[in-house]
Amino acid sequence: MTEIRLYNTRTRQKERFEPIDPANVRMYVCGPTVYDRAHLGNARPVVTFDVLYRLLKCLAKEKNWQKVTYVRNFTDVDDKINAAALKRKQAGDPRSLEELIRERTEETIGWYHADMDALGALRPGREPRATEFIGAMIAMIEDLIAKGHAYAAEGHVLFRVRSYKDYGALSGRSVDDMIAGARVEVAPFKEDPMDFVLWKPSDGDLPGWDSPWGRGRPGWHIECSAMSYELLGPSFDIHGGGIDLQFPHHENEIAQSCCAHPEGNFATIWMHNEMLLVEGKKMSKSLGNFFTVRDLLEQGVPGEVIRLVFLSTHYRSPMDWTDEKAREAKETLRTWFRLSQPEQPNPYGLHSVVPSLVNDLNTPEAIRGLHMLATHGEGAQLRAALDLLGLTPSSDWWCKGKEDRSEDGLMVGLGWSGNRSSDEIDLAWKLAFRWAGLRRDRNYPAADALRKAALLGGLELRATKNADADAEILDSFDLATLNGVELE
RNA sequence: GGCGAGUUGGCGGAGUGGUUACGCAGCGGAUUGCAAAUCCGUGUACAGGAGUUCGAUUCUCCUACUCGCCUCCA
Numbered sequence: 001m002t003e004i005r006l007y008n009t010r011t012r013q014k015e016r017f018e019p020i021d022p023a024n025v026r027m028y029v030c031g032p033t034v035y036d037r038a039h040l041g042n043a044r045p046v047v048t049f050d051v052l053y054r055l056l057k058c059l060a061k062e063k064n065w066q067k068v069t070y071v072r073n074f075t076d077v078d079d080k081i082n083a084a085a086l087k088r089k090q091a092g093d094p095r096s097l098e099e100l101i102r103e104r105t106e107e108t109i110g111w112y113h114a115d116m117d118a119l120g121a122l123r124p125g126r127e128p129r130a131t132e133f134i135g136a137m138i139a140m141i142e143d144l145i146a147k148g149h150a151y152a153a154e155g156h157v158l159f160r161v162r163s164y165k166d167y168g169a170l171s172g173r174s175v176d177d178m179i180a181g182a183r184v185e186v187a188p189f190k191e192d193p194m195d196f197v198l199w200k201p202s203d204g205d206l207p208g209w210d211s212p213w214g215r216g217r218p219g220w221h222i223e224c225s226a227m228s229y230e231l232l233g234p235s236f237d238i239h240g241g242g243i244d245l246q247f248p249h250h251e252n253e254i255a256q257s258c259c260a261h262p263e264g265n266f267a268t269i270w271m272h273n274e275m276l277l278v279e280g281k282k283m284s285k286s287l288g289n290f291f292t293v294r295d296l297l298e299q300g301v302p303g304e305v306i307r308l309v310f311l312s313t314h315y316r317s318p319m320d321w322t323d324e325k326a327r328e329a330k331e332t333l334r335t336w337f338r339l340s341q342p343e344q345p346n347p348y349g350l351h352s353v354v355p356s357l358v359n360d361l362n363t364p365e366a367i368r369g370l371h372m373l374a375t376h377g378e379g380a381q382l383r384a385a386l387d388l389l390g391l392t393p394s395s396d397w398w399c400k401g402k403e404d405r406s407e408d409g410l411m412v413g414l415g416w417s418g419n420r421s422s423d424e425i426d427l428a429w430k431l432a433f434r435w436a437g438l439r440r441d442r443n444y445p446a447a448d449a450l451r452k453a454a455l456l457g458g459l460e461l462r463a464t465k466n467a468d469a470d471a472e473i474l475d476s477f478d479l480a481t482l483n484g485v486e487l488e
Numbered sequence: 489g490g491c492g493a494g495u496u497g498g499c500g501g502a503g504u505g506g507u508u509a510c511g512c513a514g515c516g517g518a519u520u521g522c523a524a525a526u527c528c529g530u531g532u533a534c535a536g537g538a539g540u541u542c543g544a545u546u547c548u549c550c551u552a553c554u555c556g557c558c559u560c561c562a
Contacts, residue, residue, distance in 0.1 A: 012492095030562075038562090045562045080560075171557075177490055178558065220560090242562030243493090249561090274493080275556065284561055312501070312511085317494080318555065325500070328512055356502095364502050368510040444521060451523075462524045470525095 002059060004358045006238070007316060009246065009270040010170055014360055019237050020268065025056055025068045026232045028267070030224060030241035030249070031127070033075040034108035035084050038115050039290035040306075040321060041242075041276040041283040047307055048273045048315040048361070049240045050121040050390060055357050058350070058388055070124040071231050073224060074112075076105040077130045077217055082206055097205055105129075115293040118303035120390035126231055130223040134209045137218045137226040140260050141198045141211075149259040152213050153189035155201035161194045164255040170270065171247035196252055198222050221252035229257065234264020243272040273315045280320060296326075303394050305330045311363040311389065333391065334417070336374055337398040340383040349373055349381025350388055363389070404467065405429065410436045413464070416473035427482055428459055428473055435461045436469035450485070457481035 004017040019025040029049045032042055049070075056068045085100035093100060113123070130137075141157050144150035149163045161167050161175055168174050175194050197219035202208030208215040228236065234257070241250065250270065257266040275282045283290045296306060308329040313319040352369035356362040366389065373382040386392065393399075397418045404413045412432045416425070431454050438447035451461045458477030464470040 032562080033560090042562050048562095078560095171491075173491055173558075244557065244561055246492090247557060248559095273562070275562075277555080280555080282556070282561090286560070314502075317501090320500095322500090324512090328500080332511075362502075364511095365509075368502075371510060439521090442521080448522065455524090460524070463520075463522090464525090472524095 002062060002354065002358055004055075004059070005360055006269055006271060007360045008268075009243075009272050015269065017237075017269065019065065020235055022064055023066045025060070025065050026236035027053070027056075027068070027070050027238035027240065028224070028228045028232060028236060029070070029072045029124070029239075030245055031072040031074050032108075032112055033078045033080060034105045034112065035078060035081040036108065037111055037292040037294055039283060039285075039292050040278075040296065041290065043116070043119055043293050043306070044276045044310060044315075044319070045240060045242050045273045046116050046121050047119055047310045047390075049271075050119075051311070051357070051361055051363065052238070052240070052271075053122060053124075054388060054390060055354070055361070058354070059358075069126070069232065070122075071126045071128065071228065072124040073227055074105075074109055074127060074129045075220070075223060076109075077134075077207065077223070078220070081105060086205070098207060101207060111294070115297070118297055118394060119293065119307050120304055120392060120394070122390070128227045128231060130218070130227070133223065133227050133230060134218065136230050137222045138199075138209075138211050140222065140226050140229070140256070141218075143260050144198065144256065147259060149255075150198055151191065155214050155216060156187075156189060156197055157199040157213055158190060158195040159198055159252065159255060160191060161196070161255065162192055164259055166258070167194075167255050168251065170251050170254055173247065196221065196248065198256070221249055222256060224249075225253050225256040225260070228253075228266075229261060234261035234266070236267055238269045238271060239267030240271040240273070243274055246270075246272055274318045277318050277320045283321075301326050302330070302333075302397055304391050305333060308333055308367075308391060311391075312367060314364055315361055333393075334398045336370065336382060336386060336391075337393050338400065339374055339377070339379045340386060341393065341399075343380035343383045345384035345387055346378075346380035347384050349378065349384040352381065353385045353388060357388075400472075407433050408437065410440065410469070411467040412436050413467050413470045414473070415471070416477075417475070420473055420477070424473065424477060424479055427479065428471055428477075431459060431482065431485065432461060432469050432471035435471075439463070440468065453485045454482065457485060 005014045006017050007013070008015045027049070029045060032038060053068065053070050060068060081101055081104060085097055085104050088100050089097055141150060144159065145152065145157065148160070150157055150159050168178070179193055199211060199213055199216050199218055201214055201216045206217065208217050239250070254266055277283065278289050281287060281289060293306070297303060305326055309321065309325045310319065312325065312329065352373050353366040356365035356369060370382060370385055373385060399417060401416045402413065404411065406412070410433060412429070414425070414428055414432060431450070435447055435450050435454070438450060454461055458474040459482060460472045460474055462470050
């Protein structure tokens with residue numbers, strides 16, 4: 001039986017994975033705050049945990065698990081969302097702030113789905129929105145107050161960090177150490193500087209809900225505790241997210257959940273993906289060095305190429321995004337897709353990747369397995385392995401159009417990828433026949449010169465056994481350059 | 489300042505107490521009028537220092553450097 005081993009941030013070691021309840025394997029991943037397009041860094045946990053989700057589903061039968069429940073939230077209550085809506089209102093939009101906020105979050109969720117779909121990520125089974133669980137959050141906060149773990153002060157409710165003895169265990173820090181460095185907000189109504197907000201007051205313009213502490217809105221951390229409890233219960237198997245959420249977000253989630261539901265132990269395994277870097281620096285909002293998934297897609301980088309670049313680095317290592325990696329990944333996928341797509345998947349191919357994946361999602365090693373299958377020409381097995389990893393073509397960009405024509409007794413083949421205009425294809429034919437003619441006449445100097453010039457314009461000419469010439473339109477094909485060639 | 493992760497061949501990137509992935513690039517060969525493509529072959533790298541060991545890239549300690557968290561962040 002296949003043993004799954006996963007690195008648990010909480011214990012700092014790889015652990016054998018056994019679900020609490022084989023009838024329902026449960027994982028929760030922190031999702032996006034929906035106020036803008038997802039940047040590339042946002043995509044890393046999505047791809048990482050999508051691989052885990054697919055792996056767990058793939059092994060469910062063998063393991064006798066009845067189902068895998070994957071929950072990923074949308075944070076649709078947040079000051080950044082409010083700010084974005086307020087900006088529109090100030091720009092003269094006549095609608096109410098509430099309507100603008102709703103529109104903004106709806107729109108952003110649509111973008112998020114489209115962009116993550118493009119990366120080959122399966123939608124989680126549940127995608128709860130924070131605003132749908134305000135009641136559950138209020139109930140949880142009331143419970144925390146009743147149990148002495150939280151207190152109300154000046155319209156706020158704060159979590160009493162000192163009341164939870166294991167606070168800091170996940171991230172390996174102590175309350176006293178943190179206060180020493182103290183970069184925490186000093187608020188006069190806090191009992192302790194580390195106490196964090198569960199509920200805060202909203203004034204007239206801001207979205208708010210009635211609560212025992214007046215009209216207000218929840219703090220950031222409580223939503224994940226409330227929603228995971230409602231949908232997965234007091235104990236579940238895996239909790240995931242980016243490493244930057246380890247503190248304070250996940251630490252606070254643990255404190256809230258464990259204090260409110262001492263009968264459970266919240267998440268068994270904590271998994272954190274490392275950051276995505278651009279030019280060696282973390283992609284982040286504050287640095288402003290980010291670009292979105294949509295930006296890349298629009299530049300012609302297919303989603304599965306982005307995905308392969310991500311998978312080529314282990315999820316617990318920082319990954320530097322480079323154009324060079326994208327270029328290599330595209331070439332690799334082109335080869336793999338051409339070999340595998342005509343085939344029906346042969347599940348035997350899974351043996352080439354699953355042993356790597358069950359070892360804490362060792363995707364780089366799994367990729368080696370894919371290369372092995374490709375080298376041995378195992379298209380059907382490769383197909384199955386690619387599908388497991390979510391590397392399925394989103395379009396026919398990799399596909400080779402192929403046509404043969406004869407003219408003046410010459411036989412010439414032309415191939416191209418994706419969509420090409422008839423002008424482009426006509427010109428390619430013209431050059432290919434001219435080259436074939438020159439070669440038939442044994443005018444090699446002219447033929448070589450033409451081939452060289454054509455290549456610079458993105459048309460590759462080559463001799464084949466079965467025809468007089470074979471031409472391929474490359475990605476770099478440029479009509480203007482090649483028109484110049486023809487005139488010479 | 490506190491805490492954590494990392495430093496592998498030209499580049500990317502796994503892994504291992506002794507047999508040293510994989511990809512790209514390079515080199516050699518087959519093939520080719522020449523190329524391309526393809527196929528075959530080829531590379532003994534693990535930041536520096538000390539220690540443990542029969543033996544360390546792999547374990548321990550120290551140093552240097554890089555990155556992250558401690559503030560919104562995936």
